[in-house]
Amino acid sequence: MSANPASATTDEPSGSGFRIPKVPFWAQIVAGLVLGVLLGWLARSQDIDWLYTTLDKVGHIFVQLLKLAVAPLVFFAILVSITNLRKVNNAARLAGRTVLWFMITSLIAVAIGLAIGLITNPGSGTGLTPKDGKAPEHAGSWLDFLTGIIPENVITPFTDLNVLQIVFMAAVAGIAALQLGEKAQPILTLSEAVLELLQKALWWVIRLAPIGTIGLIGYAIADYGWDLIGKYATFTADVYIGCALVMFGVYPLLLATVAKVSPLQFFKGAWPAIQLGFVSRSSVGTMPVTQQVTERLGVPKEYASFSVPFGATTKMDGCAAIYPALAAIFIAQIFDVQLGVGDYILIAFVSVIGSAATAGLTGATVMLTLTLSTLGLPLEGVGLLMAIDPILDMMRTATNVAGQALIPVLVSAREKILDHDLYNSASASPVDEAEAEVQDSEPAKVPVAA
16 A cells, blocks of 8 residues: 655654644634633632732733734834725725724614613622722723823823824824825835734734633633622623624624625634634734734735724724623612613713724723713722623623624625635634735735725
8 A cells, every 4th residue: 555645745754653733723722711711710719829820920921912012013003004095996985984884883782782781680689789899090081082092292102002092193194104105105114014023923922822811711710710700690691692692693694684795704714813802802912813814804905904903993892882881781770870761872872982992902991981981870880890801801802803804894895895705715724824824915816996
């Protein structure tokens, strides 16, 4: 019998009859989740201090590595994405349609959040009282939101990680570069090179996601335990159910009816970004993967390079729509405050207009305080939800990321610039293949707007 020449020459190393199989990235993430839960339970049940501390440090280091790249990544991604719009016909139309669909899906998401909250009454029967709450050190308000867009200097937004101000400066720089034309080309070339460098470095961090998962999940279980989760059982279930309804109900419906493409194929292609968002709890940290899966789904590279970075800082169906709607009802019930129809309309308004306040980082405290202050609800209610926030933030961010990949597909399909062959052949390839696409991408294969 003859041996398979391919396996003899390529699959096995020279002089060895054994080859370690390559574990898919999704399997590594799942393994990290399972191991994290087990280690967290062990640390809490056996009171193992060193394991508790180790899980905390591992998770903290992973999040810090992601945050390290956030400020420069957002700045150069927004700057380059705006200037890339000059390569696309009907750029203003595409940008307008993108914002419009952001608003439509946010309204749908907040309506689902309100409906679930009104049906389940998440604040009833928890045993929590207003005394359990604590006001946040920094609260958001509309005045702070509007005046906080413009930075006092160009350094502080980067040192304080104020993503909204970074987006403002990047947008101004990008528009100015478009106005300058050829004179700005050296700056644009440098910006594109720096962006590629940052993305390459972030890929290295993303490869550590399975290890980060062990620390983040393990610490959450060890620190909070199942008892605390039990007090928030209804609220936690509401957030997860609301996000699931949007992600696996609304999004597939829009894909099937508006874009007229296969919803299953979308999730097959977008899954690497969704699962990384769940683990990292950072839309911005997931942005390179989100952009790659969006391009693999047939969205033109020039349009994706604008819509995905823009969405990573403003498109937050989980953090800025479902969560604040449910949280407002939850806190109102704890503090025995009656909400009326006008209050629910205000919640929807804040969700659509103020979503940029979440800024794509872990947590949605700013958005929550903005909602509470608009409704006149006690800000001490924020303290009631801080303990459970990491558990909620995983599902919220996964929903955010799914929406950030969805809208470019919808707009591209409606504008007839979606490459259906690429969409139908998209696969849930692991991070390794996506990283290779960053280096060897061929924009010419993707159609531009006509």
